[in-house]
Amino acid sequence: MPPQPPPGSSKEEYVARPGQRPSGARRAAPRNQRRDRQPADVVSVLARAVREVEAAAQRHRVTADVRTKFQAIALMLREERARVRADDTIGDARRTEQLKRLDGIATILATTAVRDSALLALLADDAVVSDGARALARDMLRAGGVEPVVEETPEPEVPAVAPVPERRVVPQSVVSRQLANPFLAPDFSAARPAQVRPRRLAGWELLEPLFASFERAGGGAPACMPLPEPAPRILPPGLELMPHQAQLVAAAANGHRTFLLADEPGLGKTAQSLLAAEMAQAYPLLVVVPNVVKTNWAREAGRWVPHRPATVIQGNGETIDAFADIVVVNYEVLDRHVGWIGTFGFRGMVVDEAHFIKNKTSQRSQHVLELSERIRARTPRPLLMALTGTPLINDIDDFRAIWQFLGWIDDSKPLGDLMERLEDTGLTPADPAFYPAARQCVIDTGIVRRRKVDVAADIPARRIADLPVELDDKAGRSIRAAEKELSRRLVSRYDSALAARSSADDVVGIDRELVRRVAGWELKDTSTKTTGENVFSMMRRIGQAKAGLAADYAAQLARSAGKVVFFAKHIDVMDTAEETFAKLGIRYSSIRGDQTPSVRQKQIDAFVEDPEVAVAVCSLTSAGVGLNLQVASNIVLAELSWTDAEQTQAIDRSHRIGQTEPVTAWRILAAQTIDSRIAELIDSKAGLAARALDGSDEEVFSSADVQLEALVAMLTDALEARAAA
Template sequence: MARPGRRPTGTRRTAPRNTRRDREDLDLISVLARTVREVEAAAERGRVTPSVRTRFQVVALLLREEHARVRADEGGSDARRAEQLKRLDGVATILAKTAVRDAGLLALLSEDAVVSDAARALRQDVLRSVGLESPPEEAPPAEPVPAAPAPERVVPQSVISRQLANPFLAPDFSAARPTAPRPQRLAGWELLGPLLRSFERAGGGDPAGMALPAPTSRQAAGGRELMPHQARLVAAAASGHRTFLLADEPGLGKTAQALLSAEAAGAFPLLVVVPNVVKTNWAREAGIWTPHRPATVIHGNGDTIDGFADIVVVNYEVLDRHVGWLGDFGFRGMVVDEAHFIKNRTSQRSQHVLELSQRIRSRTTRPLLMALTGTPLINDIDDFRAIWQFLGWIDESKPLGELMEALEGTGLTPADPGFYAAARRCVVDMGIVRRRKVDVAADIPARRIADLPVELEGAAGRSIRAAERDLARRMVAQYERALANRGSGPGEGIDLDLVRRVARSEQKEAATAASGENVFTMMRRIGQAKAGLAADYAAQLARSAGKVVFFAKHVDVMDAAEDVFTRQGVRFSSIRGDQTSRSRQENIDAFVNDPGVAVAVCSLTAAGVGINLQVASDIVLAELSWTDAEQTQAIDRSHRIGQTEPVTAWRIIAAQTIDARIAELIDSKAGLAARALDGSDEEVGSSADVQLEALVALLTDALAAEAPSALPSAAQTGT
């Protein structure tokens, strides 16, 4: 057998990979080592572009394949195999150290990471460069495959009622703009690839977003005032702009901007597609910013929705069963929140979103289309494609309409040196808007709390609401027994003095009870039910805005959150009360110093004081504290000297439960404490006060529900 060496020029090796020769193995490992060093250098410089991510993923793919092949190869000597595995392990070590510098790179190491078209093409190029090719994939034996069940499609009764109530409510699609003939000069050019590459080639001084007009007013409904950066985007919608990729960092008010842009554009009815964790918050924000526009949220089959609403909010998970009637509803605008959820164009949810967008664009003259995401790119520049397609800028193969006209207007082709900069400018002007907290720091408070209400669905939610009703009924029974024992009737109103005595009795029993349902066990169960939703939101923040501090009161809530982070490939530090001082400091240092550690999971009591976490400007409060002081202490772990950005604390609230009432009470006690510190004679509330007031509110609401006319008497209220 000839000694392995350089192949003659012009020859090509196409043998299957399991017959490759030793020299070629070494060539491949050398290529992987050289490539991973290039990626490492780019990561150290902070220049992790989409092309760098593509090379990183190709190294990970080939490394995994080569490692498995070498271990399975029984043809060589043990010493030879050990040498090859040692070299591969060296490449793997560099790969891992590089991944911790960037969350996007780390996600590419997952077994189920989506392999982009660019990565597949580069993988083939690498193999061919060392004279190797992948063997053709063998098709599995043909077996009868049962047809996938068709998705359940529903039409809520309220939507049918809307259609029947008034024939004039039927959507009129006659005014849809006809498709204009496209210019022909660039018709023969492949343009999508150059458009995407134009963003890879962007320099540091190139604009990140379109020019926005100066706002004519910052006033919104109800006397609220928009921040300047928000008002500028709304002014763009008012001036006639209709498509936006709004990529502001979390905490800059994208929801309010979208709602008020729809108001400025007259884009109602408006469809809003969101992740499950934020759909209740969208309805809440609509009530704040567009209170005259009724909003409805689709849960499950939509049995409870308002078919006459102006704003329809639906989450990705149930979109499949509603896509039929939604497409015929006559929407004049569509918002997709966390739009990076549709980056995989082959997924079902992406297909449904794109279908709805196309139907709206084909039936409505200049609809408002908005894609909201703090993370427009996750793995690859190709992540832009689905978002651009949703906005109507492109289709599967070419630019459309206004974008094509803008490209024609440049007078350039992809062969011209200036095309890429001009093409990127054309795309940006279609509606890309990107602002960071640090860019608009003067617009937003240095420290603020943003409530995020979530719906507790499923068995856990039903159980918690049932337990809350049982607690209320138990206190009502005690209240009624007390009235009967003193020989007095119900009276003209609720006896607030008796209500407080009953609530205080319940509070005392709960504090000493070893088992059974009470206000403390209920709050713990609510925390457990919120844990997954809160962790999912924290993971989204980490991907889009950087490091996040996650606070919880109970260990089981921290455990549940850490399970979510582990499944999603999000690296975290854990700071708990049962750690040694050394272990605690190691976890703090990992979060502060390691760029790959995205989340610090902290005990509200153990980590709420004495540590500095100002590397993060976003905080998630998964469970409520009983006092504002404890909540403030937690926030101040990040909001302290050394913090360069405004801090936002995202407080996760279980809607329609006692959780929401306690949040209101904590806020009211915070105001009381502030007045006391300013010299007022008011007594500052304690945690026991909040617990008592929560029970008083629960009992009062239950009594009022049983007898709606029973209001507290003037004598009891002191008026």
């Protein structure tokens, strides 16, 4: 017979645990939750879930579902910690054990958040918990043996107007600005551009031919629209534009209003944007940026257009000045402010690091496109600028969202000026001459691409020097053993797949197609496996093993050649490097993704201004954009990125306007490991942007992931070695 509640207590107040005798009335669980199992079950569910989120962040696959799971874990973690602390039915030892396990989960959650700013924003005190996260938390509670009680809420009355979405806010400063405007709502019909009716091109599919026109570009093809000669401009004292910067400002002064500003990093895109807005009178101006650079944008606005007040949106926007001319907002909080921003009356919009919106299904891309459409519908010929030094990360299709933001295309066809230009060519996609003509039409619509070697002769050339290191300690032997095990697993899968074929399918030698398929299976399985070695875990282990060696080399450079920038991908590698510098008596700054803007700026200023601070230890993903570190001409890349673009962004923190010495990036590679092969693959992808934008003859690399190509190479090497034996 099951235990019964003591006299005078209800079933809701009494919970009997399996295997325990009742000892009197017990305190009800918080939030009216009824527990059917031991609380450790909930901790186990949290532990499994946080490992899944951590694995996704390590693979840089933080989708909307992963963010929802991350927020659900954070919500459950707070509630479970509060429940354990308040539960006087468990002993001190049990409570300490449970809190220790919860602290471990919290540590994993925090270190994972550092890798992705979108996750970090979800841990903020003002972060709003989504309905999806609450629903997932309830499901996870049930999986842990807890049946949450859904509180009954009265049926709401049907509102007279549509409700504001959950995360949307309207800062009080914005309300004050709206009340201060004595005029009626304007008629925006005149702002809507007239639709261009296709004539010769009616019925033709045009978007794919437009993208293909960039893939087919030959050597010497132009990559920049014609720009006018620069005109003299009155600038704040002590500032001067370089000729290439003044040309774009002159184009805006002459009436051009949409730009894909794809100058190589370090050529001063921020100043060009601010002064172009001044020439176009595009105020108020909305600037959408990554979180790490929004403080820098406000600083630059104060330098180049000091008469235009700038304000930065933080969190829910309680501190913004809605009467400012320049409003800076980061991608991570844009969803809260889309509502009022869309009706604010902006006359211009700048999207910095525009390659962040290349995935049109992402929330950040959808918000940016929504705001662009609203501004174009409300403002006659607004200024729209997409800024990126690396517009193509993997594929020509990365252009799609950027072109749509600029109003050049929609989901199915070219629009406005671009369609007119295509019609004026008198060609169709059936004509071979259409492709170079179409590419030129797109470029003339507003692509501006300049290279340092062409427009900034006073900036010394840069070079990447690979520095192989031997991992001959225990960690090195472990890594090589893990690589052999992965190779054996790949060969076994290949042999099994080959044996399953019929004799008619036999091939002579190595079946290259099957090799690629086996590598794809392995990569797909990696996303679901929680144990065992894979290409991601090995690269992290290699980074950890190289950390001390890379830090030692950076220390040597600092002593002999001056200031050094040290880039790493993982927090533990940065920690090891900083410990090494501390032991060697070398002062350093630490620039990470989990810092507040003020702390981050103090670290940057210390490195730039204090001659005793010799090294800046930077996160490759968080500090690869928005920093000006020209005081250093030597860079140490302790870990490899998965893309050439990320590596280039890091190098260009030093190789930019203001640099007076040749810049060398020392890439630390683990010899005789997969590290060196991945470096070759990354370098081979560097030709994509050069061919599409610079008209280079360099071969375009396929859009396949470097991870897949690394596994293909590993399996191919193993099969060739077996055949030669």
